[in-house]
Amino acid sequence: MRSFALLGVLCLFTMGSAGCGTTVGADAAAPRMRQVADAWKRTEAARAWREGYYPLEDAVRLPDGAFHNEADKLAYLHRNFTLRRALPGSTARHGHIRWTSGASLPATIMTARQAYETLDRGDDDGPGAGDAPLTVTEAVLGTTTLNTSRGPARVPAWLFTLDGYDTPLKRVAVAPSKPPRAPVRSLSEGTDSGSRLYGLRSVAEDGRSVTVGAAHGACDDGPTVDVLETRDSVVLSGGVRGVDDGPCTMQLLVDPVTVRLDRPLGGRLLLDAFTGAPVTMTG
Incomplete structure (x- = not known):
């Protein structure tokens, strides 16, 4: 399992005043990532995904x-x-x-x-x-x-x-298939096992890297994305680096993070460890 840091800034959402979360490392994310990978093995949801239409490029x-x-x-x-x-x-x-x-x-x-x-x-x-x-x-x-x-x-x-x-x-001119229901429950906000991802942005032509939207706050050093590759799936877990525990404006920043894979994505499921669901194209 590996971790990848921010490559560029994408967008900014709400503002307020509060602390800005906790740092999530690869060790904390690992059990959840393995749980999600195992939950999808040989399931009806995985079969439905492999028989559907899910684009990996912009429409x-x-x-x-x-x-x-x-x-x-x-x-x-x-x-x-x-x-x-x-x-x-x-x-x-x-x-x-x-x-x-x-x-x-x-x-x-x-x-x-x-x-x-x-x-x-x-x-x-x-x-x-x-x-x-x-x-x-x-x-x-x-x-x-x-x-x-x-x-x-x-x-x-x-x-x-x-x-x-x-x-x-x-x-x-056709809409993507409706994603199947994940065979594992989503985590709750505030967990120390990662944060949700904000959609798939692109897949490299050779399939050896994927870019996803990952969230962080105003008082940290940016997002990271951990990756666990198996034969059947690629599980991604969002986190942040270098959190300041002091007062901080309450912002949600979503940045594109590129994750490099050991082998091409191919037909493997791309999964969000936080939600337990597939990561699909945004927009």
């Missing part, structure tokens, strides 16, 4: 060369889009997710409007309200290849043509 694929300028980049970051013409009809469709192994899974395809609304979250009074929007000139249903917990898969996707770009923005 949006940007056009080639994105972005041409800072204005377009800001428009995307602020989810500021506009339509030049009406979207295709609103009837939901049925399709399939197809893996390179030959396996397939039926799926309901979201409408073009539903997919577009996941992109266009602009608020007339919110961030980016004054930015020039990205203009969608056409939307057609197609496919894209996405890495999943079962390997690469061809999945339905809406292809949105953006004004000024030669290739479309692709938005995956």
Whole structure:
């Protein structure tokens, strides 16, 4: 079992005034990590996970060369889009997710409007309200290849043509499968056996590292993530380093931490030791 420290800052949440938690080390986390790994062995939950669709990449694929300028980049970051013409009809469709192994899974395809609304979250009074929007000139249903917990898969996707770009923005048009119920109970807040993780951010192309969101406070030296690898699973446990026991503003900081693995993740379950559940993509 190994421990990995913070690689960069991601986001900031609530504020107040209080102390900022306790340091969690690998020794304290080890029994819980082993408990979670053992609990998932040869269970119905593990079987259900291996038969489902769980992406390991973001649902949006940007056009080639994105972005041409800072204005377009800001428009995307602020989810500021506009339509030049009406979207295709609103009837939901049925399709399939197809893996390179030959396996397939039926799926309901979201409408073009539903997919577009996941992109266009602009608020007339919110961030980016004054930015020039990205203009969608056409939307057609197609496919894209996405890495999943079962390997690469061809999945339905809406292809949105953006004004000024030669290739479309692709938005995956199917939702992930509902995660199975964990065969082990979640820990309670305040335990000395670790802290919850805040979603999967990315998996390296070679599968030898994963990046997850990990929490810490304002008066420590940042988060750590311990890892326990087994044949069937990779269990991660969040913690913090160098806690100051004095007065501290009460903040929750969530930072991306990259964990390097001894061998590729492959089809192994990626589990959160705190919740006992799989770590899934955020956003």
